[in-house]
Amino acid sequence: NAGVTQTPKFQVLKTGQSMTLQCAQDMNHNSMYWYRQDPGMGLRLIYYSASEGTTDKGEVPNGYNVSRLNKREFSLRLESAAPSQTSVYFCASDRPEGGYTFGSGTRLTVV
Amino acid sequence: AQRVTQPEKLLSVFKGAPVELKCNYSYSGSPELFWYVQYSRQRLQLLLRHISRESIKGFTADLNKGETSFHLKKPFAQEEDSAMYYCALSGWAAGNKLTFGGGTRVLVKP
Numbered sequence: 001n002a003g004v005t006q007t008p009k010f011q012v013l014k015t016g017q018s019m020t021l022q023c024a025q026d027m028n029h030n031s032m033y034w035y036r037q038d039p040g041m042g043l044r045l046i047y048y049s050a051s052e053g054t055t056d057k058g059e060v061p062n063g064y065n066v067s068r069l070n071k072r073e074f075s076l077r078l079e080s081a082a083p084s085q086t087s088v089y090f091c092a093s094d095r096p097e098g099g100y101t102f103g104s105g106t107r108l109t110v111v
Numbered sequence: 112a113q114r115v116t117q118p119e120k121l122l123s124v125f126k127g128a129p130v131e132l133k134c135n136y137s138y139s140g141s142p143e144l145f146w147y148v149q150y151s152r153q154r155l156q157l158l159l160r161h162i163s164r165e166s167i168k169g170f171t172a173d174l175n176k177g178e179t180s181f182h183l184k185k186p187f188a189q190e191e192d193s194a195m196y197y198c199a200l201s202g203w204a205a206g207n208k209l210t211f212g213g214g215t216r217v218l219v220k221p
Contacts, residue, residue: 040214041213042211042214043155045208048208100155100209
C-alpha cells in the first residue's frame with residue numbers, strides 16, 4: 001500500500017519550459033489536491049478535484065493546469081515555467097475520516 | 112473566509128522543557144482542526160485532529176471556540192520533536208478543503 005506517490009522528486013527547469021507533475025493514490029479516495037509550500041506562507045492550494053472528472057481552482061491557480069485522469073491520478077502541469085513557481089509541490093488525497101494523506105513532494109527550481 | 116494564523120515562525124527550546132505552538136483561526140461555523148508535522152524534507156504527516164481528542168507522541172491540543180484557538184502542547188520536548196508544524200482547518204463552508212497556517216519551526220536543543 002503505497003499511499004500517495006509523486007514523481008519526480010526533484011526537477012530543474014529553465015524559464016519558459018513546461019512540465020507535468022504526476023500524482024497517484026491507491027487508497028480509493030475521491031478528492032485529490034495540489035498544494036505548493038513556500039517558506040513563511042505554509043501550504044497554499046493550487047487546484048483540487050472533488051471527484052473523477054471534476055477540477056476546481058484553489059487559492060493560487062495562475063500558471064497551472066490540472067487533469068484528473070481517473071480516480072487514482074491527478075496531474076499538475078506548468079505550461080511556461082517562471083522563477084516564481086520555484087517551490088515544493090505536494091499532492092494529497094482526502095481521508096474519509098478527515099484530513100489528508102500527502103505525497104513526498106516535488107522540489108522544483110525554475111532558473 | 113477561513114484563515115489560520117501561527118504567530119511564531121520559530122520556537123527554540125531545550126530538551127525536557129515544555130513547548131507550546133500557538134494556532135488561531137477564523138471561520139464561520141464549526142471547523143475541524145488539525146495539526147500536521149513535517150520532519151526534515153519529508154512529507155506532511157497528520158499529528159492530531161481535534162475530534163479524536165487523542166495524544167500522539169506526547170502532544171495534545173484543545174480546541175477553544177471562545178478564543179478560536181487550537182494550541183499544540185507537549186510538557187517535555189525531545190530532540191526528535193524538531194520539525195515543522197502546521198495547523199490546518201477544514202469545514203463545510205470551506206468545501207472541506209484544508210487551509211493551512213504559515214507553519215512553526217520547532218528546534219529542540221540538547
